Amino acid sequence: MSVLALENVSLRYAPGEGGAQAPLVLDRISLEIAGDDFVVVIGRSGSGKTSLLNLAAGFLTPSSGRISLDGRSLSGPGSDRAVVFQDDALYPWLSAIENVAFPLRLRGVGKDQRLKEAQSLLERVGLPDAAERKVWELSGGMRQRVGIARALASQPRFLLMDEPLGALDALTRVRMQGFLLDMWRASRAGALLITHSIDEALMLATRIVVLTANPGRIAKIIPVNFGRGYLSGIPQSDLRASAEFKQLHDDLTGLIHSETGLIHSEDEGVAA
Numbered sequence: 001m002s003v004l005a006l007e008n009v010s011l012r013y014a015p016g017e018g019g020a021q022a023p024l025v026l027d028r029i030s031l032e033i034a035g036d037d038f039v040v041v042i043g044r045s046g047s048g049k050t051s052l053l054n055l056a057a058g059f060l061t062p063s064s065g066r067i068s069l070d071g072r073s074l075s076g077p078g079s080d081r082a083v084v085f086q087d088d089a090l091y092p093w094l095s096a097i098e099n100v101a102f103p104l105r106l107r108g109v110g111k112d113q114r115l116k117e118a119q120s121l122l123e124r125v126g127l128p129d130a131a132e133r134k135v136w137e138l139s140g141g142m143r144q145r146v147g148i149a150r151a152l153a154s155q156p157r158f159l160l161m162d163e164p165l166g167a168l169d170a171l172t173r174v175r176m177q178g179f180l181l182d183m184w185r186a187s188r189a190g191a192l193l194i195t196h197s198i199d200e201a202l203m204l205a206t207r208i209v210v211l212t213a214n215p216g217r218i219a220k221i222i223p224v225n226f227g228r229g230y231l232s233g234i235p236q237s238d239l240r241a242s243a244e245f246k247q248l249h250d251d252l253t254g255l256i257h258s259e260t261g262l263i264h265s266e267d268e269g270v271a272a
């Protein structure tokens with residue numbers, strides 16, 4: 001099983017004009033993500049969540065520390081790690097199936113084969129009839145599914161997701177959480193997901209990483225099991241109604257308050 005490991009990773013962005021040292025954004029983060037992990041990172045706005053994901057993706061290089069995949073230091077982005085953003089960034093001039101097939105084209109897969117594989121991926125994400133639709137003909141949830149199908153086309157070992165459900169309405173978001181868990185299990189890829197929602201973190205994660213802000217440090221890592229409960233057949237509504245879910249929700253809310261000094265409102269959004 002593959003392991004993506006961050007060891008004592010710190011990050012400062014490049015100095016600004018005049019050479020003043022940029023502030024420390026992430027401070028000595030150590031975290032391992034294995035192929036059967038679903039790690040969710042939560043923390044207030046500016047705590048460095050996106051920076052952490054960009055480091056894991058290889059888009060950024062740590063200022064100190066090491067990031068490795070199966071023991072080998074990362075040297076940049078790679079097809080072993082697929083990234084899904086909130087704004088799915090599909091190619092609007094291509095149909096759904098052409099979007100999904102795009103990474104296969106880059107890999108040199110022939111046209112017939114890539115359309116066959118892309119159609120099978122669209123079926124896996126529950127869009128068997130969407131192949132010829134243009135991006136603007138798809139709902140937000142459908143677009144995110146196409147984006148995830150495209151990410152899966154490169155058969156990544158890790159799925160890195162930055163607020164992938166952040167732009168969706170509440171009902172679609174809950175449905176898509178179930179979908180993400182199903183995809184995670186079927187793809188056997190390790191997952192790293194960033195969210196502002198405590199509820200979403202609890203529903204999806206096998207481990208929740210709580211980041212402090214200024215600089216981003218790991219305040220706590222909490223193992224959770226509701227996602228696995230969903231995959232074993234327990235409805236999300238039952239899991240959310242359980243005393244354990246509510247207790248953990250309260251604990252996390254308290255922790256994020258105490259770690260960040262945040263005034264916390266509703267569940268959705270610890271960042272406000």
Ligand SMILES: Nc1ncnc2c1ncn2[C@@H]1O[C@H](COP(=O)(O)OP(=O)(O)OP(=O)(O)O)[C@@H](O)[C@H]1O
Pocket residue numbers: 013014025043044045046047048049050051052271
């Ligand atoms: N390209 C960049 N250059 C300089 N500073 C940056 C850059 N990107 C982010 N930062 C700074 O790094 C810190 C962490 O930003 P980051 O986007 O990683 O946090 P976040 O937790 O994802 O925030 P949010 O929840 O608002 O998306 C912030 O202070 C931000 O201003």
